[in-house]
Amino acid sequence: MVVEVKPVAGPFVLGEGPHWDEETKSLYFVDINGQFLCKFNPATETVTKCALDRKVGFVLPVEGKKDQFLIGYGEDFAVVTWDGQSEKPQDVSIHVKGDPSPDNRINDGKADPTGRVYAGEYDGQMVFDLKENNIKGIPDGMTIDEQGKLWVSVFGGGKIIRVDPDTKQLLFTLPVPAHQTTSVAWGGDNYDELYITSANFPDYIPEEERDKYSHNGYLFKATGLGVKGLPPTNAKL
DSSP states (O other): OOOEEEEEEOOOSBEEEEEEETTTTEEEEEETTTTEEEEEETTTTEEEEEEOSSOEEEEEEBTTOTTEEEEEETTEEEEEEOOSSOSSOSEEEEEEOOOOOTTOOOOOEEEOTTSOEEESOOOOOOSOOTTTTTOOSEEEEEEEBTTSOEEEEEETTTEEEEEETTTTEEEEEEEOSOSEEEEEEEESTTSOEEEEEEEOOGGGSOGGGGGGOSOTTOEEEEEOOSOOBOOOOOBOO
């Protein structure tokens, strides 16, 4: 099968936090700077957006609660009620207050296999060094496949890399026509489609490289990778 990276929606300002929802067979993600909660429907190839009044760091469906999502809402955690279609949420309620320091906000979040949510965490453990492997850019959002290998977005490098966390070897490089790839998530009926979010900050792209990146800020779907991911976990509150 031939590997294909296809832009499916966009552009957005700062796409992040993709999460496949098994119940609706759709991908939820956020536009942090655009202050949107977004839903991509692969069946119709359409996107619906819900406007909020703060930057949105991540989105996770709440387990057992129809149309409810835990989001990073500025510096706070909030529960949003959204029908997936309306331009405004039906309700927003603060779930946990965060640190109100200036310029502080929650950046990205995921649920572990038990449904506990972690956001903005950093454990300091070196898994793979981009510089040592002559890879330009910085590591951003990542996911894992069924073989235990990491798929890491390279912000400022226009690519996704597959890494063996045990041997620290680079296994595969997937070029993306967006300079600032931000995160990845498996989706589709068989979890063999890799969704990729990206940012659209043209001033950060060297002028001599701009022709390479035709779809900055887009959401992409990569197929034909020959590997599958694992089903994600929703937030349990």
